Amino acid sequence: MRRTTSVIQPGSLLAAGLCGAALALFVLDPAWAAPKKAALPEASEVLDDALRGPESPFDGTVSVRAGKGKTKKMAVRCARVPAGGNPSCRREFVDAKGASLLVFATDGSKEWVFDKKLNKVWEGPASGYPEDLKKAVRTHYRVSISTGARVAGRETWKLELKPRSGVGVGRRLWVDRDRRLVLKDESILPDGTVAARSRFSRVSFREDDDPAALRLEPAPGAVLVGRLTPEPAVLSKVREETGFEPRFPSWLPTGYVLEGVELIPHKDKKILHCRYSDGAHALSLFQFPPRSKLDLGTKDRREVRLASGTGFASWTEDGGVLGWSAGGTKLVLVALLGPEVLEHIAESVR
Amino acid sequence: MDCKGFEDLISAYADGETTGEEAQLVEAHLKACRACGRRLAFIRRSKDILASMPAPEAPADLKAALRVAAAQAEARSRAEPERPGSPSGKALAAGALAGALPGRAEPRPAGPTLLDRTSAWMGTLSPRYGLAFGLAAFLLVGLWFERRQDDPVPIDVMLSAHRRYALAQPLARTDSDPGSVDAPADDLEDDETDD
Numbered sequence: 001m002r003r004t005t006s007v008i009q010p011g012s013l014l015a016a017g018l019c020g021a022a023l024a025l026f027v028l029d030p031a032w033a034a035p036k037k038a039a040l041p042e043a044s045e046v047l048d049d050a051l052r053g054p055e056s057p058f059d060g061t062v063s064v065r066a067g068k069g070k071t072k073k074m075a076v077r078c079a080r081v082p083a084g085g086n087p088s089c090r091r092e093f094v095d096a097k098g099a100s101l102l103v104f105a106t107d108g109s110k111e112w113v114f115d116k117k118l119n120k121v122w123e124g125p126a127s128g129y130p131e132d133l134k135k136a137v138r139t140h141y142r143v144s145i146s147t148g149a150r151v152a153g154r155e156t157w158k159l160e161l162k163p164r165s166g167v168g169v170g171r172r173l174w175v176d177r178d179r180r181l182v183l184k185d186e187s188i189l190p191d192g193t194v195a196a197r198s199r200f201s202r203v204s205f206r207e208d209d210d211p212a213a214l215r216l217e218p219a220p221g222a223v224l225v226g227r228l229t230p231e232p233a234v235l236s237k238v239r240e241e242t243g244f245e246p247r248f249p250s251w252l253p254t255g256y257v258l259e260g261v262e263l264i265p266h267k268d269k270k271i272l273h274c275r276y277s278d279g280a281h282a283l284s285l286f287q288f289p290p291r292s293k294l295d296l297g298t299k300d301r302r303e304v305r306l307a308s309g310t311g312f313a314s315w316t317e318d319g320g321v322l323g324w325s326a327g328g329t330k331l332v333l334v335a336l337l338g339p340e341v342l343e344h345i346a347e348s349v350r
Numbered sequence: 351m352d353c354k355g356f357e358d359l360i361s362a363y364a365d366g367e368t369t370g371e372e373a374q375l376v377e378a379h380l381k382a383c384r385a386c387g388r389r390l391a392f393i394r395r396s397k398d399i400l401a402s403m404p405a406p407e408a409p410a411d412l413k414a415a416l417r418v419a420a421a422q423a424e425a426r427s428r429a430e431p432e433r434p435g436s437p438s439g440k441a442l443a444a445g446a447l448a449g450a451l452p453g454r455a456e457p458r459p460a461g462p463t464l465l466d467r468t469s470a471w472m473g474t475l476s477p478r479y480g481l482a483f484g485l486a487a488f489l490l491v492g493l494w495f496e497r498r499q500d501d502p503v504p505i506d507v508m509l510s511a512h513r514r515y516a517l518a519q520p521l522a523r524t525d526s527d528p529g530s531v532d533a534p535a536d537d538l539e540d541d542e543t544d545d
Contacts, residue, residue: 066516067516067517068517069516069517146544147544148544149543149544158544262511264507264511266503266507267501269503271503271507271508271511273508273511273515275515277515281516282512282515282516284508284511284512284515286508286511288503292503293501293502293503294502294503294505295502295503295504295505296505297504297505314505316505316509318509318512318513318516321505332505332508334508334509334512
């Protein structure tokens with residue numbers, strides 16, 4: 001029997017020490033228990049990227065629902081966003097068979113909306129997202145970031161935008177981690193109710209880019225009308241019926257068009273109701289004869305400073321409300337839009 | 351006669367109420383006195399301005415209200431036997447009006463009722479107070495009418511119009527198209543929850 005002598009060598013001591021340290025690290029840092037989370041980026045940085053739009057062209061399918069309305073399906077196709085400009089995009093509300101009902105197209109400088117059923121085209125300047133509005137987003141909201149759920153199979157950052165004033169519609173945005181496209185968007189009322197939601201159910205990013213393919217091709221004989229203002233005949237009738245000069249916005253968020261106007265009789269007054277829509281959401285601009293008094297309710301009412309003077313903002317289950325006066329006419333906006341957007345629209349009313 | 355003595359005569363002359371002799375006297379004085387000439391011009395201009403002012407219209411239902419008030423007062427006086435010295439219903443109604451009509455005020459004997467006392471008090475007022483009372487009543491009616499015009503438009507009027515429009519599925523009205531189907535609602539739900 002051969003006797004062996006156990007000799008501890010200095011090299012083996014070092015190896016044992018390294019093994020122990022590795023074991024301790026393995027036990028203390030449970031990387032095996034849960035996948036390591038990605039570090040959160042700065043909320044402001046993700047927000048800036050999301051407002052600028054994705055750098056890659058993309059195709060996708062979006063479901064949209066506003067308030068108690070039905071959910072609509074929309075096919076979206078956008079080209080690369082040019083530096084400092086607005087992207088060329090084409091969006092279509094489609095039916096179950098994939099046939100388009102309503103087509104929105106923009107080449108970055110103009111916007112068109114084509115209603116196939118009415119064979120009608122609204123045409124006007126493209127809205128884009130002005131720089132001062134981007135700045136207003138930062139001043140109007142407290143922005144926080146967290147890890148979002150996967151949307152359309154893609155990893156997201158979740159941005160929460162809460163109005164600093166406590167009045168008005170807030171937003172929750174799920175932003176693609178790599179491409180910075182907003183994949184899901186919720187409008188939140190101050191009481192926490194989700195008033196509107198849109199979500200990509202499918203998205204794919206492309207390398208090829210052909211903005212020409214996104215152009216609108218209305219059917220021959222389509223009636224062409226202005227995007228934000230009514231026809232002269234309608235305008236003169238409104239003047240005659242109301243007795244005051246109606247005003248209209250020169251800027252609305254992309255996709256919104258003037259669908260029509262109606263006169264609402266109230267006691268001995270006639271209220272002008274301008275109805276705008278982007279196909280899923282409604283935006284109302286009410287106008288009142290000079291010297292009219294308005295009761296905008298007392299729900300979290302606060303003062304707003306506008307170029308034309310002081311306005312009042314409040315909110316209802318239908319969204320944000322902004323009332324102000326310009327040139328003697330009283331105006332009220334009602335829409336599911338953030339306070340900074342309502343103020344931007346009000347400033348554009350001429 | 352000095353200018354002070356002509357003051358009343360000039361006023362009467364402007365109203366055409368002087369006799370031929372008085373008119374000659376005034377005209378002779380006016381030729382010599384520029385101050386009295388200016389006074390006459392001022393009185394005539396004031397008369398013109400007052401004449402050109404529109405007469406305020408009484409509210410449409412004033413006549414009917416007065417008739418009702420007079421009828422009620424008369425009925426009350428018929429129900430009670432007329433006491434010596436107490437005014438009749440028509441007299442009471444006339445008394446109530448007396449304060450509001452300048453130059454028509456006559457003292458009324460005080461009666462035992464509140465209405466009698468009020469009408470008597472109003473009757474003792476001078477025409478100037480009567481005019482002030484009438485103007486105040488006119489202003490109050492005007493203010494009430496103005497307030498009625500300026501009733502604030504409640505936000506509910508706007509919200510109901512907005513909801514009507516929003517629920518009508520603006521643009522792309524798929525509900526009127528039997529061939530179209532809306533997206534399933536669960537397309538809006540996530541497969542997993544946020545962290």
